[in-house]
Amino acid sequence: MSPGPEVDLPLVARGKVREVYDAGAGRLLLVASDRISAYDHVLPTPIPDKGRVLTQLSVWWFAQLAPLLERFGASHHLLSATDVPPAVTGRAMLVQRLEMLPVECVARGYLAGSGTREYERTGAILDVALPAGLVEGSRLPSPVFTPSTKAEAGEHDEAIAFERVVELVGAGRAEELRALTLELYREAAELAEEAGIVLADTKFEFGVAADGGLVLGDEVLTPDSSRFWPATLWSPGAAQPSYDKQYVRDWLTASGWDRVSPPPELPGDVVAATRERYVTAYERLTGTTFR
Template identity: 85%
Template sequence: MTVDLPLVARGKVREVYDAGDGRLLLVASDRISAYDSVLPTPIPDKGRVLTALSVWWFEQLAPVLTSFGASHHLVSADDVPASVAGRAMLVRRLDMLPVECVARGHLSGSGTKEYERTGAIVDVALPPGLVEGSRLPEPVFTPSTKAEVGEHDEAIDFARVEALVGAGRAAELRELTLALYRRGAEIAAAAGIVLADTKFEFGLGADGGLVLGDEVLTPDSSRFWPASSWAPGAPQPSFDKQYVRDWLTSSGWDRVSPPPELPDDVVAATRERYVAAYEQLTGRRFA
């Protein structure tokens, strides 16, 4: 992927270029990360799936954003260099807020582990008797810090969010995050998918307004489970990169040394899950 624009940043999955006029070009690679590490083996077409799904979700979520006086950062997915067509978005340049806004509608992953220890997820108390995969009584806001490549996200309480962005903005982030999650979960449910949890990132536009940025409701940023097989009490089959996490755990990787190459069958199965998520959610064929 050759882009004749100044490189602004290189993340775990994306490259960001300065497109001029207050715009950025976000290019999604086929890299995959897990446990805060970028794996050495790419997943074919992953960047195209992430881009196409984000573009679709920005359209679906626009009414929710408008109701909050907010917007999204997407300018165009068509007006991009030919070398990155299908895997790039032209977006507005934002002043990004230093919080990952996580919404959970089901108990899973690190949330389950903390709940088993404390009965809560950071400062969000949960009722007794929940197990892996349980639906929560109401979706909850469990934010985290935004880690640099190779570092670990840190779950934080709401008071920390207030300290980082101010009390008013923190309340706005929580309410908008939960509203977006509810709408996303509703759309996913209609497609036979459980949206267990997800994360959103927000920034401020030139006018100071709140803007939804980065990617939205993709298999990289969300846990998607087939509704037909959802059964609390055990890890769930998924359309997301949990499959890769599970393989890494079974491989004996210590999460400290460089991660191992993924076998061909794991690569193929992971690609299949990403494509299936796109096709089932959107009702469109991935080509």
């Protein structure tokens, strides 16, 4: 669901899930909708409360990660989650406007998804060598940095080698991105583990402030940008139960959809089960009831 005309600000961009508005004075308003995307398509069926979960969980994570960012001389882009138009309260953030870097910073602590397929083919994830004998769901010896491009709407993100990151942002910035991404992942994985959740992988996006400082932007550590697995059910060797949109991906695959034609409507039970997974992730991580 889009915010509609209640947001009386210039529209800067409309993404798969969010609208971005110019709030003036070097600020943007990020409004998360209930839309859900999979396989580079926006599905026709929204997930109730999804936008609120994404926003409120991101706000919580920004607070948890602020001390680590400060130790790295970095910061995050969140200015306020309350000083927003009433029509979008709960699903909007007022943030610092940044020059976003053209890299998606992916951290993996477990083998899953496209990483599994690449490993089975080559024994590595692009230029990151991995030990033999791993299976779907295996914990990696240590977290790895497997960045990707930021694709235009309708196109696919593509995994890239670290040397390509260097070409895109420079050697010093590339090293900074890798180090900070992995430290953020480690910190978040520890917090998730305390909540009974395995953080299998996640992606971060960074921008540069006017003073040249590195800033964590976009959303962080949500069920849209991460794989969350119930720790008590983790069992390497197969796809894992999850608190993220993998459930929707699995249903789409089983439905026979060809990923080229317009995606099908989601059945009511799939919508309800997806909402439950998103809310469960929020409640377990934050220790609070979703309202």
